[in-house]
Amino acid sequence: MRVKWTLIITNDTIFSRVDNKETILQKAIRRKMSRFGHVTRMGDDRKLKTVMFGIMEEKNKRGRPHRE
Numbered sequence: 001m002r003v004k005w006t007l008i009i010t011n012d013t014i015f016s017r018v019d020n021k022e023t024i025l026q027k028a029i030r031r032k033m034s035r036f037g038h039v040t041r042m043g044d045d046r047k048l049k050t051v052m053f054g055i056m057e058e059k060n061k062r063g064r065p066h067r068e
Contacts, residue, residue, distance in 0.1 A: 039052050
C-alpha cells in the first residue's frame with residue numbers, strides 16, 4: 001500500500017483501497033476454527049486435546065503442579 005505513517009488515513013479508506021471485506025471478528029473466528037481443526041486431528045494422548053474436549057479421567061496427582 002505504501003502508506004506513510006505521517007499521513008492521516010482512516011482504516012475504512014485503507015480497507016476500501018485493498019477491497020478487504022473480512023472484518024476482525026471474522027478473521028478471529030476463522031483462526032479459531034482452524035486451530036480447532038488442528039487440535040481435533042491430534043492424537044488422543046495429547047494433553048491439549050484432552051483439555052479442550054474435557055476428557056479428564058484420572059484423579060489429580062499430589063504435589064506441586066508442573067510448569068507447562
